Structure formats: C-alpha cells, structure tokens
Amino acid sequence: MASYGSISGINALAPAIGDISESTTPNTTQAEGWLTEGYTYINNALSAAGYVVPVARTVLAFPALSALNNLYATAYALRARGLDAAEGKGESRSEAYLKDFFSRLKTLAEQD
Numbered sequence: 001m002a003s004y005g006s007i008s009g010i011n012a013l014a015p016a017i018g019d020i021s022e023s024t025t026p027n028t029t030q031a032e033g034w035l036t037e038g039y040t041y042i043n044n045a046l047s048a049a050g051y052v053v054p055v056a057r058t059v060l061a062f063p064a065l066s067a068l069n070n071l072y073a074t075a076y077a078l079r080a081r082g083l084d085a086a087e088g089k090g091e092s093r094s095e096a097y098l099k100d101f102f103s104r105l106k107t108l109a110e111q112d
Contacts, residue, residue: 003073004039017078046109
C-alpha cells in the first residue's frame with residue numbers, strides 16, 4: 001500500500017496504542033488502510049493545486065507529508081482503540097487530529 005507515513009509513525013504519535021500488529025486493535029491492515037486513505041487525500045489536494053504526485057522522498061516537503069499522513073492514520077487508530085494519544089485514557093484527540101490534518105493539508109496545498 002502506498003503512503004508517505006508508516007505504522008511506526010502512528011506508534012510514535014500515540015504510544016498508548018502500543019505496537020500495531022495483525023493481532024491488535026487496530027491491526028496492521030487497518031492502519032495501512034488509513035495511511036493509504038490519508039495518502040489519497042494528500043495527493044488529491046496537491047494535484048488540485050498543480051503539484052506533481054506522488055511526491056518523491058527526495059523532495060524537501062516529504063518529511064512534512066510523512067508527518068501529515070501519520071497524523072491522519074493516528075486519528076483513526078485512536079478512534080479504533082478509544083484512547084487518548086499519550087495517557088491511554090478516554091479518547092478525545094482524534095477529532096482534533098483530523099481538524100489539524102485538514103488544516104495543515106490546506107496550508108500545504110496553498111504554498112508556493
């Protein structure tokens with residue numbers, strides 16, 4: 001599956017989730033699906049703004065795209081587990097993460 005992010009990036013943003021595997025909730029397949037979904041949103045926004053997609057790893061903006069992709073997938077991983085990102089308590093961050101994702105995506109697509 002294509003993405004700018006990674007499962008390790010999801011784990012880094014939300015350590016309370018623990019290591020994602022095929023036997024966890026969410027599982028690897030679900031996390032990869034969210035990474036692909038975020039990748040699609042990113043590429044659609046960049047393409048609509050006139051940029052060439054997918055973005056190569058050598059492009060200066062690639063780390064920002066990776067962080068953005070991880071943010072999207074992490075929001076859904078948190079929803080799946082019903083967890084807060086750091087403390088593992090009741091989930092309250094996914095909506096904020098998704099708002100942040102779409103705000104950052106808009107800003108990124110509008111850059112020169």
